[in-house]
Amino acid sequence: MKFLNKKLTICALTIATTATIVAILGNSATNKFNVPYSQIPYCAVSPLVPSSITFANEEIALTQQDRRERMDREILAFTYSHINTLLQIKRANRLFPIVEPILKKCGIPDDFKYLMIIESNGDIYARSTVGAAGLWQFMDKTARQYGLEVNNNIDERYHIEKATYAACKYLKESYEEYKDWLTVAASYNAGRNNISKRIEKQKEEKAINLQLVPETSRYLFRLLAAKEIFSDPIKYGFIIQHRDLYPTLPIAKTITVNKKIINWPSIAKKHGLTYLQLREANPWIREAELPNKTGKEYTILIPDSSRLHYNPEDTKAHNSKWVIK
DSSP: GGHHHHHHHOTTTTHHHHHHHHHOOSSSOOOOTBBBBGGOOOOOOOOOOOEEEEETTTTEEEOSSHHHHHHHHHHHHHHHHHHHHHHHHHHHHHHHHHHHHHHTTOOOOOOGHHHHHHTTOTTTBBBBBTTTTTTTBBOOHHHHHOOOSSSSSSBBGGHHHHHHHHHHHHHHHHHHHHHHHHHHHHHHHHHHHHHHHHHHHOOOOSGGGGGHHHHHHHHHHHHHHHHHHHGGGHHHHHHHHGGSOOOOEEEEEEEOSOOBBHHHHHHHHHOOOOHHHHHHOHHHOOOTTOOTTOOEEEEEEEEEGGGGOOOGOOOOOOOGGGGGG
């Protein structure tokens, strides 16, 4: 707990600013200017921009002026959006163990888990103003196109595994067209038609060199910045202990249903759960009943009701770099 024992005045400094100052000025009780940390007024420190970053096994140089400034903007946004960034890391501890194996199985670079993060902030229930939903922010039409069920009773855009498989299908199709993973990411935001037209008109091969609308331009560097921050949160001032992270849900078993469900709350009670707890484990269930006129089979996760209590000792860090020792 050496970071927390340096007598830093948290009321005078945000935790993020404090840790950044520690990283820049030194790790002793007083810095090289011989000023106790407790006497440093509130200030905002600009984090260093890396000279390059690797994404999907390709090294992206960031020394070019426009790239450096675009990366700088997004690193600043992550560093000083304390609530969002902290929540993203906490949620990732629960989500990455589920998502990473699917990306690997589908042949999608592991770095695309950060695309999921910038799409939804790692919020399973995320829904945009235009109707995109879930971790991967599918519109309903696109979701159905990639095999997800979307209706009043079931919305598989909120199904972590199925939505991730659907996203992998889209990403794989895009890679077949562009042969460049960062351009694939741009197409996820702006659409393939849009990116392809810009590549043709601007006579470039990679999205990072394209003149894009501000939203997509920022999207690419937000993706790179997310990887940078998640790779070493402490470097950017995020002081997290393992007990702060969100644990994976303790699933006791699965059950299958292939008929009409009149009342999901009754099924939850049968397994010692509340309807809320059943829905938390199966967020794709959208109503308290399921007509299921076609007899489709659904797999339902049943949490272990005896372990649905916070226990800091049971909470493990998925990535050791996310937490202080």
